[in-house]
Amino acid sequence: MNPAEQPSALQVRGLTKRFDRPAVDALDLTVRPGEFYALLGPNGAGKTTTLRMVAGLLRPDAGSVSVLGIDALADPIAAKQITAWVSDEPMIYDKLTPLEYLAFVAGLWGIDPKISESSAHDLLVSLGLEPHLHERCEGFSKGMRQKVALAGALVHEPRLIILDEPLTGLDALSARHVKGLLGDRVRSGCTVIMTTHILEVAERMADRIGVIASGRLVAEGTLAELRQQNGRNDTSLEDMFIALVEVEAAAA
Numbered sequence: 155m156n157p158a159e160q161p162s163a164l165q166v167r168g169l170t171k172r173f174d175r176p177a178v179d180a181l182d183l184t185v186r187p188g189e190f191y192a193l194l195g196p197n198g199a200g201k202t203t204t205l206r207m208v209a210g211l212l213r214p215d216a217g218s219v220s221v222l223g224i225d226a227l228a229d230p231i232a233a234k235q236i237t238a239w240v241s242d243e244p245m246i247y248d249k250l251t252p253l254e255y256l257a258f259v260a261g262l263w264g265i266d267p268k269i270s271e272s273s274a275h276d277l278l279v280s281l282g283l284e285p286h287l288h289e290r291c292e293g294f295s296k297g298m299r300q301k302v303a304l305a306g307a308l309v310h311e312p313r314l315i316i317l318d319e320p321l322t323g324l325d326a327l328s329a330r331h332v333k334g335l336l337g338d339r340v341r342s343g344c345t346v347i348m349t350t351h352i353l354e355v356a357e358r359m360a361d362r363i364g365v366i367a368s369g370r371l372v373a374e375g376t377l378a379e380l381r382q383q384n385g386r387n388d389t390s391l392e393d394m395f396i397a398l399v400e401v402e403a404a405a406a
């Protein structure tokens with residue numbers, strides 16, 4: 155397919171969710187196929203709520219979500235088959251070992267165990283879990299559980315990988331493993347959308363960065379484009395982020 159005809163990896167239009175006040179406010183967002191997209195924003199900006207709606211875990215009040223051309227609200231199962239969602243509060247089955255957990259998830263997706271076994275093994279090894287493959291998850295630290303949950307989310311070879319704060323609480327080596335794995339997936343054509351409060355990660359890894367404040371996209375672009383929009387070439391992402399968020403807070 156001509157790249158110009160390829161559907162967006164994610165296209166969100168007018169996405170809205172209100173709790174006691176608007177959490178996501180008529181949000182438009184487009185992420186291109188094969189892009190590493192970092193979503194930044196202050197606490198309570200609406201990042202998780204947005205991504206939970208995209209992943210089909212929360213029904214929007216209004217708006218549309220399209221994942222690689224699939225209308226995710228009209229056909230949530232088709233959208234979920236090509237999407238991975240990794241929450242910041244991983245849930246795994248404690249009584250299973252990482253290999254058993256991945257075999258269980260592969261079974262849910264109907265994947266042939268002969269195929270899933272070796273890819274599950276490779277996935278867990280790439281995340282540094284080789285010494286723990288046969289230990290029950292109940293004794294695992296939060297970071298180890300996060301990595302098992304990430305591996306589980308990738309078992310069905312999703313084309314769009316959505317992660318909420320995947321690096322929080324990981325030690326330096328684990329963070330490197332996760333970043334390496336995500337980088338590999340992007341190089342093989344997957345799209346990654348990730349929220350993070352670690353601006354250095356966004357700066358280093360993301361092709362484009364979106365900044366959300368009060369449920370709206372207030373800035374978007376490559377780091378160079380964000381600097382240009384800000385009118386300064388020497389500004390750090392942290393300075394730009396704080397300036398954007400302060401402007402939004404003053405306007406609210």
Ligand SMILES: Nc1ncnc2c1ncn2[C@@H]1O[C@H](COP(=O)(O)OP(=O)(O)OP(=O)(O)O)[C@@H](O)[C@H]1O
Nearest residue numbers: 173174176177195196197198199200201202203204
């Ligand atoms: N289930 C819920 N019930 C009521 N309010 C909610 C619920 N989920 C989120 N909110 C509210 O919606 C707003 C957006 O929250 P959200 O978790 O999306 O922000 P966030 O950008 O992910 O923040 P953080 O960086 O702190 O994780 C907040 O004001 C939050 O209190």
